[in-house]
Amino acid sequence: xxxxxxxxxxxxxxxxxxxxTKKISNEELLQLNCDVLIPAALENVITxxxxxxxxxxxxxxxxxxxxxxxxxxVLFEKGTLLIPDFLCNAGGVTVSYFEMVQGYYLYFxxxxxxxxxxxxxxxxxxxxxxxxxxxxxxxxxxxxYIISIERVINAMKLRGWL
Numbered sequence: 001x002x003x004x005x006x007x008x009x010x011x012x013x014x015x016x017x018x019x020x021t022k023k024i025s026n027e028e029l030l031q032l033n034c035d036v037l038i039p040a041a042l043e044n045v046i047t048x049x050x051x052x053x054x055x056x057x058x059x060x061x062x063x064x065x066x067x068x069x070x071x072x073x074v075l076f077e078k079g080t081l082l083i084p085d086f087l088c089n090a091g092g093v094t095v096s097y098f099e100m101v102q103g104y105y106l107y108f109x110x111x112x113x114x115x116x117x118x119x120x121x122x123x124x125x126x127x128x129x130x131x132x133x134x135x136x137x138x139x140x141x142x143x144x145y146i147i148s149i150e151r152v153i154n155a156m157k158l159r160g161w162l
């Protein structure tokens with residue numbers, strides 16, 4: 001019951017001790033069988049040592065760098081859908097960019113317009129990542145890296161550097 005959990009957390013500053021719950025370690029939490037796992041706090045929590053015990057369908061990296069590079073390939077081979085950190089947690093930076101543009105032009109958007117623009121940008125970035133990953137038969141982090149490198153190369157060409 002999420003309402004009871006929220007009340008207990010507000011009162012005690014923890015959910016530990018809530019009726020019907022069991023205290024588990026962070027490592028045990030990462031190993032729970034779940035649809036979506038969202039590491040959202042620390043770097044390097046999913047490593048070569050524990051990746052075989054990760055039991056999720058989707059790994060959405062809200063923290064910066066929660067998965068080590070050697071764990072990426074294992075997750076890919078297991079069929080886990082990885083949404084890499086620099087894609088998954090880019091919404092805040094993207095909206096900051098929108099704020100900068102609005103300030104520059106002194107043309108301000110409604111909240112709805114911001115959310116619609118954010119949805120367009122993030123959906124396009126996600127789809128592009130998936131397309132590149134499938135094209136190169138690699139994990140999504142590598143697909144996103146490929147897009148990044150291609151964009152840098154294109155920018156260098158436009159500047160006459162290549």
